[in-house]
Amino acid sequence: xxxxxxxxxxxxxxxxxxxxxxxxxxxxxxxxxxxxxxxxxxxxxxxxxxxxxxxxxxxxxxxxxxxxxxxxxxxxxxxxxxxxxx
Amino acid sequence: xxxxxxxxxxxxxxxxxxxxxxxxxxxxxxxxxxxxxxxxxxxxxxxxxxxxxxxxxxxxxxxxxxxxxxxxxxxxxxxxxxxxxxxxxxxxxxxxxxxxxxxxxxxxxxxxxxxxxxxxxxxxxxxxxxxxxxxxxxxxxxxxxxxxxxxxxxxxxxxxxxxxxxxxxxxxxxxxxxxxxxxxxxxxxxxxxxxxxxxxxxxxxxxxxxxxxxxxxxxxxxxxxxxxxxxxxxxxxxxxxxxxxxxxxxxxxxxxxxxxxxxxxxxxxxxxxxxxxxxxxxxxxxxxxxxxxxxxxx
Amino acid sequence: xxxxxxxxxxxxxxxxxxxxxxxxxxxxxxxxxxxxxxxxxxxxxxxxxxxxxxxxxxxxxxxxxxxxxxxxxxxxxxxxxxxxxxxxxxxxxxxxxxxxxxxxxxxxxxxxxxxxxxxxxxxxxxxxxxxxxxxxxxxxxxxxxxxxxxxxxxxxxxxxxxxxxxxxxxxxxxxxxxxxxxxxxxxxxxxxxxxxxxxxxxxxxxxxxxxxxxxxxxxxxxxxxxxxxxxxxxxxxxxxxxxxxxxxxxxxxxxxxxxxxxxxxxxxxxxxxxxxxxxxxxxxxxxxxxxxxxxxxxxxxxxxxxxxxxxxxxxxxxxxxxxxxxxxxxxxxxxxxxxxxxxxxxxxxxxxxxxxxxxxxxxxxxxxxxxxxxxxxxxxxxx
Numbered sequence: 001x002x003x004x005x006x007x008x009x010x011x012x013x014x015x016x017x018x019x020x021x022x023x024x025x026x027x028x029x030x031x032x033x034x035x036x037x038x039x040x041x042x043x044x045x046x047x048x049x050x051x052x053x054x055x056x057x058x059x060x061x062x063x064x065x066x067x068x069x070x071x072x073x074x075x076x077x078x079x080x081x082x083x084x085x086x
Numbered sequence: 087x088x089x090x091x092x093x094x095x096x097x098x099x100x101x102x103x104x105x106x107x108x109x110x111x112x113x114x115x116x117x118x119x120x121x122x123x124x125x126x127x128x129x130x131x132x133x134x135x136x137x138x139x140x141x142x143x144x145x146x147x148x149x150x151x152x153x154x155x156x157x158x159x160x161x162x163x164x165x166x167x168x169x170x171x172x173x174x175x176x177x178x179x180x181x182x183x184x185x186x187x188x189x190x191x192x193x194x195x196x197x198x199x200x201x202x203x204x205x206x207x208x209x210x211x212x213x214x215x216x217x218x219x220x221x222x223x224x225x226x227x228x229x230x231x232x233x234x235x236x237x238x239x240x241x242x243x244x245x246x247x248x249x250x251x252x253x254x255x256x257x258x259x260x261x262x263x264x265x266x267x268x269x270x271x272x273x274x275x276x277x278x279x280x281x282x283x284x285x286x287x288x289x290x291x292x293x294x295x296x297x298x299x300x301x302x303x304x305x306x307x308x309x310x311x312x313x314x315x316x317x318x319x320x321x322x323x324x325x326x327x328x329x330x331x332x333x334x335x336x337x338x339x340x341x342x343x344x345x346x347x348x349x350x351x352x353x354x355x356x357x358x359x360x361x362x363x364x365x366x367x368x369x370x371x372x373x374x375x376x377x378x379x380x381x382x383x384x
Numbered sequence: 385x386x387x388x389x390x391x392x393x394x395x396x397x398x399x400x401x402x403x404x405x406x407x408x409x410x411x412x413x414x415x416x417x418x419x420x421x422x423x424x425x426x427x428x429x430x431x432x433x434x435x436x437x438x439x440x441x442x443x444x445x446x447x448x449x450x451x452x453x454x455x456x457x458x459x460x461x462x463x464x465x466x467x468x469x470x471x472x473x474x475x476x477x478x479x480x481x482x483x484x485x486x487x488x489x490x491x492x493x494x495x496x497x498x499x500x501x502x503x504x505x506x507x508x509x510x511x512x513x514x515x516x517x518x519x520x521x522x523x524x525x526x527x528x529x530x531x532x533x534x535x536x537x538x539x540x541x542x543x544x545x546x547x548x549x550x551x552x553x554x555x556x557x558x559x560x561x562x563x564x565x566x567x568x569x570x571x572x573x574x575x576x577x578x579x580x581x582x583x584x585x586x587x588x589x590x591x592x593x594x595x596x597x598x599x600x601x602x603x604x605x606x607x608x609x610x611x612x613x614x615x616x617x618x619x620x621x622x623x624x625x626x627x628x629x630x631x632x633x634x635x636x637x638x639x640x641x642x643x644x645x646x647x648x649x650x651x652x653x654x655x656x657x658x659x660x661x662x663x664x665x666x667x668x669x670x671x672x673x674x675x676x677x678x679x680x681x682x683x684x685x686x687x688x689x690x691x692x693x694x695x696x697x698x699x700x701x702x703x704x705x706x707x708x709x710x711x712x713x714x715x716x717x718x719x720x721x722x723x724x725x726x727x728x729x730x731x732x733x734x735x736x737x738x739x740x741x742x743x744x745x746x747x748x749x750x751x752x753x754x755x756x757x758x759x760x761x762x763x764x765x766x767x
Binding site for chain 1: 481482488
Binding site: 015017019020021022023024026028031033035036 | 328329330331333334337343344347348351352354355358
């Protein structure tokens with residue numbers, strides 16, 4: 001089963017400030033700043049709370065099919081999460 | 087300061103002014119520009135010539151043929167010439183643009199944003215927006231409705247506190263905005279009017295301030311962020327947005343956000359921390375003013 | 385008004401005796417501050433004003449900040465100076481961060497070629513963590529590769545998205561034939577500039593064997609990156625300073641030499657001897673001697689042991705060219721300009737180009753530059 005996790009040393013790599021239900025994140029390596037949507041913030045929070053299974057996270061996200069996929073892809077691209085297993 | 091004294095100082099050794107947190111030495115032998123400088127900076131503090139200044143600028147007429155045939159003005163900062171010359175009748179806006187350039191090029195101790203800033207009772211309204219979004223017109227109107235105009239172009243943010251510094255600069259008006267200000271505020275002096283510039287007709291609206299007003303209350307806490315957009319004929323719409331969206335707009339309109347790295351990120355977090363954030367679409371200045379008054383309670 | 389000399393500020397004082405051959409004493413506020421930062425405690429507002437103007441024009445506000453901030457106890461500074469130093473330090477830190485980031489991007493791209501890539505100047509100082517990196521304002525990353533690796537490196541960078549700017553064909557040909565680098569490559573998204581060199585100096589001075597020796601003896605960092613060994617790093621900075629043709633940044637380059645020598649002396653007691661030997665072996669004794677001479681005279685660099693002091697006196701340039709160099713180091717600002725400064729710059733420009741090309745193409749190139757307004761367009765267009 002596919003699992004998701006925050007990258008190791010997440011807190012050293014990224015500064016996240018939650019503002020209202022969205023967040024701004026500062027990538028300490030590249031110096032880039034990104035906006036995290038509310039679903040992205042809640043996904044990261046649930047990973048923090050110990051949730052791992054992709055299916056469980058997708059169901060909890062309440063996102064339409066496909067949108068969860070692109071969210072995961074985008075967060076992985078930014079180097080914030082890792083996708084393990086198949 | 088009497089006009090002759092001001093003019094003499096501008097020729098040599100230079101007029102040293104306090105402009106917000108900065109000091110600038112301005113030199114020019116151009117008589118018409120001397121009068122504009124006196125009108126625009128009349129409320130600003132004049133400092134001793136023996137001051138180590140942030141910016142040392144001069145506007146001089148071109149020599150030779152260009153002194154007579156389509157005469158030109160040249161802008162110097164620290165004796166270097168960062169821009170090509172402009173027609174002599176644009177000397178006043180040239181000086182203002184040049185000073186803005188100095189701030190953007192050298193003031194990396196501060197976060198510098200492209201935004202109009204107005205303040206009232208120690209609280210600041212930030213309007214980050216690119217040119218053409220109508221922020222100067224809105225700023226000029228608000229400056230006549232009890233707000234103090236810090237600047238219609240640049241917001242200076244203290245990276246350690248997130249607070250905004252006063253600048254008390256003239257508003258840069260273009261084309262229709264000039265007529266609007268003339269019609270509504272006939273007593274407000276407009277200076278440095280130049281036609282046929284790359285931006286059409288431009289004029290500088292002197293900040294409507296009492297002499298000496300600039301000396302006090304030099305900073306304010308950001309309380310509102312409004313992203314303005316003027317659209318001809320549009321109905322006025324002031325909509326709350328998330329602070330994260332406002333943060334991104336501020337960062338997008340910053341001149342030196344990336345230079346500050348993590349510190350800039352943290353500063354902007356403080357800037358939006360206690361701010362109410364909105365987008366504003368407007369086609370009518372009165373409706374826009376009324377909407378802002380309702381939202382800000384001012 | 386601004387150009388009146390400030391007596392308190394300038395005259396070098398006390399223990400430093402200047403060699404008699406020195407053409408004149410420099411009264412500039414900036415040089416006085418760099419040479420003896422303690423002296424700035426006595427600067428009045430006017431002198432500070434001159435210092436700041438000159439530092440901005442010379443592009444050395446960052447170096448000034450480092451020297452002033454090293455003072456204990458911290459001096460009271462005029463607000464404008466305090467702000468300018470903070471601003472310069474902030475910008476310097478940004479350039480260091482960006483350089484690290486860019487090197488991290490380049491490393492995997494170049495590692496596959498199997499050739500050493502020697503980092504030069506600013507990028508080398510950053511990668512090796514040298515104090516010379518701090519507060520230094522530079523816009524490009526300089527890479528040195530063996531001559532036959534030039535094309536593979538160029539191809540890798542072009543494939544990865546770097547591109548040549550809108551450079552005229554004539555200038556491109558000039559770069560390849562007569563300078564020792566490819567035309568600058570620019571990354572369209574990040575705006576970073578990369579200069580790929582195949583020689584650290586022009587073709588005509590050190591032998592090709594000496595050049596490959598420098599690459600061969602470079603100190604490896606994370607592969608494929610390496611930096612020149614300490615003496616060669618100083619050699620390169622000195623050569624850059626005196627042979628570059630563009631003398632506007634001379635003071636900044638001299639600050640590099642000064643900082644490098646200070647660092648390497650602290651790391652290795654035998655550094656002076658190694659430097660003199662290497663400079664002689666590479667045929668660059670004159671440039672190194674001049675650099676040490678001016679770093680001592682203008683920036684307060686310790687003259688060092690008798691051996692290196694003798695080397696400097698034996699090899700340094702004297703006469704008209706020395707006078708021109710002294711003028712060339714003065715910031716190009718009205719408060720520091722003296723009669724004869726501009727001709728001095730012109731002469732140095734010619735000298736730098738003479739060292740690089742035979743005479744006939746030189747005059748053609750200068751004529752072309754005169755007609756087209758130079759390789760570099762004006763920094764900013766009208767607002």
